[in-house]
C-alpha cells in the first residue's frame with residue numbers, strides 16, 4: 001500500500017509499504033480522509049526521523065479487529081475517526097491507505113444522512129480535541145472538583161487555531177459558567193461567538209491589553225494556542241488586572257498553558273503569571289516515545305483522559321454539541337500532501353483544517 005513518509009535528507013514523499021496488521025487492542029482502518037496538523041509538516045521538514053509514516057488525524061472504516069478489542073466496542077465496517085502518533089514508526093501514521101490505531105484513540109461516527117460529509121469533518125477532530133482536554137481538564141481545571149459551578153474566566157490566545165476552537169467548545173460543555181475571552185483576528189470573531197466565546201479581541205490591536213483589562217475580569221486561566229515569540233507574554237499581560245479595577249490580585253497565581261515548549265517563548269512575563277507548563281498531545285497516545293531528542297514515558301492519566309474524551313465525541317457530535325472546525329478539501333490525495341504543508345508553512349491556513357481524500361468507501 002502507499003504511505004506518505006519522512007525521508008532521509010529529502011522532502012517527504014510516497015513509499016510502498018506492507019499493509020499494517022492490528023496488534024491486540026488495535027483497529028485496522030481503511031483511511032477515507034486525513035487532516036493536516038502543524039506537527040506533521042514540522043516533523044516532515046526536519047526529515048527526522050526518516051522512514052516514518054506522517055500524520056495523526058484520520059477517518060475511515062474498520063477493516064479488521066486486533067485481539068482484546070472490547071466486544072461491542074467496534075465492529076468491522078464501522079465508520080470511525082481518531083488519532084495516531086504520526087512520524088513515530090514505519091507503519092502507524094495516518095497518511096496511508098490503511099492504518100492501525102489503538103481502539104481507545106478512535107471514536108465511532110454518529111449515524112447521519114450524509115456519511116461522506118461526516119467522514120470529511122470527523123478527520124479534523126482528534127488532535128484538537130485531546131489537546132484541549134490536556135490543557136483544560138488536566139491542567140487549568142484539574143483541582144476543581146465542582147468545575148461546573150465555578151464562575152471563572154478563561155482567556156484563549158490565538159483562539160482561531162484548531163486547538164483554540166476545540167478549547168472554546170470543550171470549555172463551554174465542561175465548565176459552562178466559565179466566561180471565555182477569545183483573542184483572534186476579527187474575521188473569526190462571529191464564528192468564535194457561535195462556538196461559545198463570551199467576548200472577542202484582536203491580537204493585532206495596539207489597545208489589546210487595555211481592552212481586555214477593561215472587562216474587569218479576574219483572569220486566572222490562560223491558554224496560549226500560538227506559543228511562539230511574544231504571544232505568551234501578551235496573553236499574560238491581558239490577564240493582569242488594570243489600574244482601576246476591583247479585582248483582588250492577591251489571591252493565588254495566574255497560569256498560562258502553552259502548546260509549545262517554554263523554551264520557544266520570548267519576552268518577560270509580568271509578575272504573578274506562571275507559564276512554564278505546556279501540553280504534548282503525543283503523551284495521550286499511551287506509549288513511550290522520543291520527541292526533540294528527549295524520552296517521554298507513557299502517561300496513563302493522559303491516555304485515559306484522551307480515551308474518555310474521544311469516546312464522548314460520538315454523542316456530542318450526534319447532539320450537535322460539538323461542531324467540527326471548518327475545513328478545506330484539498331485537490332489530490334496522499335501524493336499532494338506536500339502542497340498542504342506549503343499552505344500551512346506560509347501562513348495561508350487560518351481558522352480552518354486542510355483535508356485530503358485518501359479513498360472512497362463502499
Ligand SMILES: NC(=O)c1ccc[n+]([C@@H]2O[C@H](COP(=O)([O-])OP(=O)(O)OC[C@H]3O[C@@H](n4cnc5c(N)ncnc54)[C@H](OP(=O)(O)O)[C@@H]3O)[C@@H](O)[C@H]2O)c1
Pocket residue numbers: 037038039127131158159160161162163164183184185186188203225226227231259260279280281282349350351352
Ligand atoms: N504540543 C501539542 O500537543 C500541540 C497540540 C496542538 C497544537 N500544537 C501547536 O500549537 C500551534 C497551533 O496549532 P493548531 O493546529 O492549533 O493551529 P492552526 O489551526 O494551524 O493555527 C492557525 C492559526 O494560527 C494563528 N496565528 C498565526 N500567526 C499568529 C500570531 N503571530 N499570533 C497569534 N496567532 C497566530 C492564526 O490566527 P488568526 O487567523 O486569528 O490570525 C491562524 O488562524 C502549532 O505550533 C502546533 O504545533 C501543539
